[in-house]
Amino acid sequence: MYFISYILLSVALMARTSMGQPPEAFMHGEGSSMGGGPPPGAFMNAHEPQAVDLSLVKEEFDRCNSEIIDVHLHDAFWFNSADPLLEEMKLSHVSRGLMLSVYGPIANPFSGDPNEVTESIVNGSNGRIFGLASLNTTIPDWENHGEQELERLATFLAKKPGFVGGKVAAPHTCLPLNSDIMRDVVRTISESPSPVVFLHIGTTPFCGPMGEQVFGRPACCGPEFVDPTYLEDLIQKFTDTTFILVHAGADFLPPNSEHFYHGENVDKSVMLAETYDNVYLEISAFLRQGPNGTDVYTEGTHILDKIADAGLASKTIYGSDVNHAPHAIGSYLATTLDKFIAAGFDEEERCMMFSGNAIKAFGLELGETEAPQPPMDSEEHGEEDNGNHVEEASGLDDVADYLSSSGAGMFMTNVASNIAMALAPFAFVLF
Numbered sequence: 001m002y003f004i005s006y007i008l009l010s011v012a013l014m015a016r017t018s019m020g021q022p023p024e025a026f027m028h029g030e031g032s033s034m035g036g037g038p039p040p041g042a043f044m045n046a047h048e049p050q051a052v053d054l055s056l057v058k059e060e061f062d063r064c065n066s067e068i069i070d071v072h073l074h075d076a077f078w079f080n081s082a083d084p085l086l087e088e089m090k091l092s093h094v095s096r097g098l099m100l101s102v103y104g105p106i107a108n109p110f111s112g113d114p115n116e117v118t119e120s121i122v123n124g125s126n127g128r129i130f131g132l133a134s135l136n137t138t139i140p141d142w143e144n145h146g147e148q149e150l151e152r153l154a155t156f157l158a159k160k161p162g163f164v165g166g167k168v169a170a171p172h173t174c175l176p177l178n179s180d181i182m183r184d185v186v187r188t189i190s191e192s193p194s195p196v197v198f199l200h201i202g203t204t205p206f207c208g209p210m211g212e213q214v215f216g217r218p219a220c221c222g223p224e225f226v227d228p229t230y231l232e233d234l235i236q237k238f239t240d241t242t243f244i245l246v247h248a249g250a251d252f253l254p255p256n257s258e259h260f261y262h263g264e265n266v267d268k269s270v271m272l273a274e275t276y277d278n279v280y281l282e283i284s285a286f287l288r289q290g291p292n293g294t295d296v297y298t299e300g301t302h303i304l305d306k307i308a309d310a311g312l313a314s315k316t317i318y319g320s321d322v323n324h325a326p327h328a329i330g331s332y333l334a335t336t337l338d339k340f341i342a343a344g345f346d347e348e349e350r351c352m353m354f355s356g357n358a359i360k361a362f363g364l365e366l367g368e369t370e371a372p373q374p375p376m377d378s379e380e381h382g383e384e385d386n387g388n389h390v391e392e393a394s395g396l397d398d399v400a401d402y403l404s405s406s407g408a409g410m411f412m413t414n415v416a417s418n419i420a421m422a423l424a425p426f427a428f429v430l431f
């Protein structure tokens with residue numbers, strides 16, 4: 001863990017240097033304002049405070065029955081047990097979360113089997129973190145070995161407590177949405193006790209040089225990998241299975257990319273969610289803001305407007321996809337709340353998107369005896385939990401920024417392949 005953090009910190013510092021900013025920019029600031037469970041030391045010393053006021057989030061949380069659910073969390077280098085993540089969720093007013101297993105085209109050399117990693121976090125979360133199981137669709141010879149992978153997925157969905165659906169990232173794994181493999185995967189999930197398919201829809205920054213550097217080849221952003229209408233047959237066939245269109249078809253490549261879709265995949269995602277009862281939208285990642293508070297993806301806000309215009313608050317689910325680095329969950333949530341309000345969603349609609357729809361889609365109802373209780377023990381953390389908590393966002397608040405920028409891309413072309421391997425954890429970004 002420390003080793004990875006050290007490498008990643010060095011790489012991030014060098015990347016930023018290569019982008020013309022001094023590494024000292026990272027060295028200002030003290031440790032974290034957060035309570036227990038600090039991330040590894042190197043990262044803490046590199047902390048650059050940036051205040052994010054979470055008082056409105058806290059009000060929203062209270063209004064929504066003390067439930068804000070983040071359905072898009074990842075394993076990350078800054079924690080190796082559930083506790084630091086739970087602590088950050090608590091400070092960010094996120095009551096529960098879903099963690100995604102990721103089987104990239106190259107395995108993270110520092111980590112175990114992705115489903116088992118997720119399982120260990122789920123196990124240690126006291127019912128606050130659920131899992132989305134996955135499988136490796138990039139194995140050679142699917143004909144002969146696919147069954148084994150499907151079995152891996154089926155086993156986690158059927159036998160492991162806390163797993164509530166299956167997850168696929170078609171562009172990252174170059175898996176056509178209308179392929180036989182996709183059909184096998186959807187059928188397996190549909191036959192499980194948790195018939196929810198969680199699918200990345202839209203492009204990814206890994207289509208292009210970054211994919212080449214991190215995966216050894218670019219991801220695939222042609223229409224058959226990113227256009228949700230390629231799923232329509234499966235949506236019609238598996239009517240008892242819920243399809244969640246993750247990122248709602250957002251463009252994560254710039255307008256000058258050959259795979260820029262001008263928001264067409266968003267329009268198609270919205271159309272499918274309007275047409276089919278079993279289709280939902282998920283809104284993670286595309287509302288991200290840079291350190292200076294500007295939108296990273298300029299069309300992100302417009303996507304919310306499209307959802308609002310279509311009247312799809314009851315089919316839209318909140319997720320962040322930002323916990324690759326510490327201190328990012330709360331700021332994404334605060335940004336989303338602002339943008340929900342700006343898009344004209346009322347209080348009831350916002351609570352549906354922040355938790356009600358996720359509870360319904362994933363079957364996360366709490367039993368009589370379980371709820372409602374504050375996330376973890378608020379006594380114990382006294383003044384930190386006063387509702388006016390100001391989260392500090394790290395200067396490295398989203399290392400993905402550096403990797404998805406051309407500066408980091410240029411930097412990456414110069415690193416040795418073993419460093420690229422060390423960066424494999426970032427294969428998770430935007431999965």
Ligand SMILES: *[C@@H]1O[C@H](CO)[C@@H](O)[C@H](O)[C@H]1NC(C)=O
Pocket residue numbers: 102103104105106107108114136137138139140
């Ligand atoms: C998936 O399979 C490919 C091909 O065998 C392999 O290179 C890759 O490491 C696997 N991914 C994971 C996460 O195990």
Ligand SMILES: *[C@@H]1O[C@H](CO)[C@@H](O)[C@H](O)[C@H]1NC(C)=O
Pocket residue numbers: 116117119120123161
């Ligand atoms: C998770 O907990 C279950 C028991 O509930 C146990 O069988 C399993 O081995 C645990 N898995 C991990 C990865 O810790």
Ligand SMILES: *[C@@H]1O[C@H](CO)[C@@H](O)[C@H](O)[C@H]1NC(C)=O
Pocket residue numbers: 290291292293294
């Ligand atoms: C804010 O940061 C982005 C990069 O994250 C940059 O493109 C933009 O020019 C900056 N805007 C201002 C006003 O500094």
